Amino acid sequence: MPNLRIDDQAVNVPAGTTVLAVAQSLGIAVPTLCHLPGLSASASCMVCAVRDEGSGRFLPACSTRAEEGMRFDASSEAVRDFRRAALEMLLGEHAGDCEAPCRLACPYGLDAPAVLHALAAGQEASAPCPDDCPAPCEKACRRGRHDEAVAIRDLLALYRQESDQPLRERTVSECRLGRLHEGEMTEFLRLADSAPRAAISRDSAQAQAARCLHCDCRESTACRLRALAREYGADATRRRGPERATVEIVPIGEQYVFExxxxxxxxxxVRLGETRKARYGLTFLKRGYAVRIGPPIGVPFLEALGDLAEEIVAACPTAALAKRG
Ligand code: SF4
Ligand code: SF4
Ligand code: SF4
Structure with missing residues (x-):
């Protein structure tokens, strides 16, 4: 039963307890990203780092076991700086828009993509666009770089009734793609309706809304990486290399997407599939910087996810695996 201290709180714990579990038992918040309770630790993201006051080293709390006499700092500015740097390393290799260009351009912060996705799914939806708004959303619309912008303002107004819904503040985005690389527009067009822009009526709304490229991230509100980047004030551009990753949007059956x-x-x-003894599961393909997740060679993606598809997609801490939406 080792005795140790975290943030000057003394505690006596069973041998083998992780520092993360000890901190949590003391009510000390330690963020995690690559950790999921019930799975083996991978200690790959270093977002849960704590400082060993004996050696001065930063260690992953999820995989460090409590030993007699250890002392950890889990909350100082130095620890927060280290975690911020770990997040910035991840963001530096990350490519995606947390928010769509149209939403960022809206002076009223309206979530235009959410309305478009609802209409594309055949639901009724609207947003309180002021009548005199010059629709900067349509000027920013990514689809306009390909053929014509989505008719955002007319679609947002389609089912409008008198609304007392307040207009929101402009939103901010942690990650932004910026100018697309050659070939990336094709990726965005893959899941969008190819119809040209046309006059909006209730009959045409669904097809017109389905022209939207879904530039907004499918997990913008649930993404752990984004939430932690906000909490720690991580700058997505500070550690970006000269080349950003290329966007790929890979449909997995009708329900899911891999980015x-x-x-x-x-x-x-990968660990979830191993732990639950999936027939195939996902695996790491390639090596070094080129390493990526995928199904085993020769197995279709959906088949590799198998019965665990819903659980695995929900457990992904970013939108790399997400519902198609
Ligand atoms: S996965 Fe997370 S950080 Fe990346 S674009 Fe989506 S919301 Fe932003
Ligand atoms: S394609 Fe859709 S999500 Fe992208 S900017 Fe245009 S309306 Fe917004
Ligand atoms: S796909 Fe999601 S869960 Fe799998 S390794 Fe990538 S970020 Fe993690």
């Missing part, structure tokens, strides 16, 4: 440029290679999807 490898959003994968932080945490291995949760």
């Amino acid at each position: 490898p440029a959003k994968c932080v290679r945490c291995g949760i999807c």
